Amino acid sequence: MKMQTSSEFRRSSLAALCSSVVIAGSLVLPCIELFCSNRAEFTFGLGRVLLISAAFAVFVILLLWPLQMLFRHCKFFDTLIALMLATGAAIWLQYAFYSEIVPDLSSDQVGFTPIVLLFMLFNLLLLLLPYALFLWQKKWFVRHCLEVTVIILAPQLLPVVWKMATYTQPNYDFYEYTIDEDEKFTFAKEENVILLVVDAMGEYIFRQVWQKYPELRQSLKDFTCFDRMVSTVPSTSYAVPAMLSGINYSGNHLEDGEAKHAEYLKMACWSENSLLLNFKKLGWHTDAYPFILQTVCYSPELLDNAVIRNDHEQSNQLLLDVLFSRMTPLFLKFLLKDSYLMLTDPFVTPLESSAVSMDDPYDWTFYQQLGKRAAIGTFDKGFKYLHLQGAHAYIRTDEHLEYTYNTDVVRQLRGSLKNLELLIEKLKELGLYDQALIVVSGDHSERYTQETVTMIKRAGETHEQMQFNSLPAKLSDLAGTVLAEKKLRPVQLSLFSYPPVISTGETRLSVIPTILPVGTWSKKADATDPFQEELVLSDMNFVTEKDCLRIPVSGNKELPTEVLFMVQHLHNKEIWQTESVALREDSLPPNFYQLSLEGLPDGDYILFQVDKYTVQDTSFTNEISTTSDSYNIAYFPHYLILRNALPSFSKRYPGIIPRPMTINEKIVFEAMKPYPQLIIPDDSTRTRFGLRLKENSTLEVLLPEAEKRLSLLLDMKIITPNGLTLEIYHDRKLLHSQAVKPANKEFFPVEFSLPADVVASRNAKLQFRIVRKFLNREKRTAYKILLSSLQLKEKR
Secondary structure (H helix, E strand, C coil), rough: CCCCCHHHHHHHHHHHHHHHHHHHHHHHHHHHHHHHCCCHCCCHHHHHHHHHHHHHHHHHHHHHHHHHHCCCCCCCCHHHHHHHHHHHHHHHHHHHHHHCCCCCCCCCCCCCCHHHHHHHHHHHHHHHHHHHHHHHHHHHHHCHHHHHHHHHHHHHHHHHHHHCCCCCCCCCEEEEEECCCCCCCCCCEEEEEEEEEHHHCCCHHHHHHHHCCCCCHCCCCCEEEEEEEEEECCCHHHHHHHHHHCCCCCCCCCCCHHHHHHHHHHHHCCCCCCHHHHHHHCCCCCECCCCCCCCCCCCCCCCCEEEEEECCCHHHHHHHHHCCCHCCHHHHHHHHHHHHHHHHHHHHCCCCCCCCCCCCCCHHHHHHHHHHHHHHHHCCCEEEEEEEEECCCCCCCCCCEEECCCHHHHHHHHHHHHHHHHHHHHHHCCCCCCCCCEEEECCCCCCCCCCCEEEEEEECCCCCCCCCECCCCCCCCHHHHHHHHHHCCCHHHHHHHHCCCCCCCCCCHHHHEEEEEEEEEEEECCCCCHHHHCCEEECCCCCEECCECCCCCCCCCCCCCCCEEEEECCCCCCCCCECCCCCCCCCCCCCCEEEEEECCCCCEEEEEEEEEEEECCCCCCCCEEEEEEEECCCCCCCCEEECCCCEEEEEECCCCCCCCCCCEEEEECCCCCCCCCCCCCCEEEEECEEEECCCCEEEEEEECCCCCCEEEEEEECCCCCCCCEEEEEEEEEEEEEEEEEECCCEEEEEEEECCCCHHHHCEEEEEEEEECCCCCCCHHHHCCCEEEEEEEECCC
């Protein structure tokens, strides 16, 4: 082996150092760029990213440089340096070009298709290009390694430097602190001031609740309702700070960014009339439990339940997950498949508990916790800010806080206010109600307009019934009112210092929703089954009102030209439909369809909505303008029951008489059909393609008496990108376990024996559970189980 001269050593050392720097820079610069481009998504700051990136870059350089220097005497040293430089260039091309122009086609989302193969080929050629070029001219690249390093890193460094120079991190406290909920329902021993925000409690729906549910009046009799309240900026992140501080946002909230909102939030929470600041200065226990992050300052100087954020696990995983996804070549994702997913799964952000969930409503959880955890704390005086979902989407609970489609914003708001009733009840049980100052307010209306209401119960105040005051006021008046009522500010700041304005009980015209009446029923001569057509399942909630139904108009799709409603009688199969009603282009779009049921005979029905769309062909190839009509027919997943012209809805088939299955009987699932042999769970949906169940749904099968062993054969479909394990239980007993292949869109059989004790019970309670392959990645996936058929068989 030939010894190197000092000049040759310097040349080799420089080449090894440059190639190491290229790889280190190509790895860390995308990380910094990704953070700066999405800074509001993370709970840590730029300084932390720079520190960790610098440490990682130094580690990579110190690792690669000596490793390459070990081969400096070898004849393939130039080839090694060229390969290292090419690797740095390939990482740059992968992140900066391919991942920017090509959609994310992860192997857990799509299969091998011609378009995917085309993208994979393009990705492969793009990455091979630097290797071919650098190996072809390896001596030149090694000789000019310093210039090559600048050429590769400069295009990556310049945009990063620019973004860092223009980087402004919103000055939110949640980067440093988080909220501790241990004392969420713990109250002070002597004095309590409670601000309860009921999201989307608009004036109109509050009046509807007040009229429809008179039992609420007894619970709230000690309150004064200010029914002309205005939310200056009808958005939660601006309305709540206004309530807490008395300061309205002066900018344009639709155009101003997060940095300006953060400035406003901090200024408001630390302002002269800030409730948090004033009560904290007096030594009160102050805590807040916001619905969204950006409504209060998370400072221990303001909140007793603000604690130091000990880790940034969620943000770390989010950054690494996106970075790995963008840096991994598409063909490697598909070739490695499960190995790639398994390696990167720990870096996928686990699904955080959301304030709003369709399957586990926020207010229901609040109600359960309040009932169990309400207690008196060790502190004498306390201020507490709480927040309810109220009439905020999703609209999926009724006045009993039960999950259902048969609901609307009015019923959901009534259910939400059960939390207020329970709060009052618990305060009375604890002997704290009389001296408590309670402020209950909406932050905006259910349509994000300004009109809302506020109810206030002052300490020691009692009434025979709730007082209504139509004094024009703003949410920002509440901070002054609270401070004045606690004798911390002049009495003139209190809304109660003004002469009350007698309420007329009328709703402001601007908040009354637009309603389109639909009705005039007639029987169709042609009783063709509507399910022979291409139908969709309606996901709109609905509500019964005396002799009519109120159905919201979807704001997520184009308004139809005309609309009509149709029903099919469950027993005699008669079809009835309303007159078609046109939606006028020159008038305001309706918020609701009000479907009158007058003229429709009593009976049990399936309800359909028929939307007609008229499209005018204005293409230049047509000399004569023509129009074409298309129809969208949707069926509602509940049965309409009409008795004495009064409607109600049932999730279960009305009038069904249960019976056990017979041996070898096969049930084929169809939309809205009766199945007396089964007890179908309320959380299921009967579609045209089968019975759709959720995870952990329980389907009960009524069994006959049998001496021999029985088995069940299910035809089912579970679409999974990665594969999973399906487990079927009876109570806690595992009946069957079966692997489900990934990307299988076909129905597959599942057959298993029923134990003797299950057969003897005459009722198989089948619960379906999913065992996920990748715990983090698939927490984001709520699997649906589709059953096309079920057959009871006798084992031979």
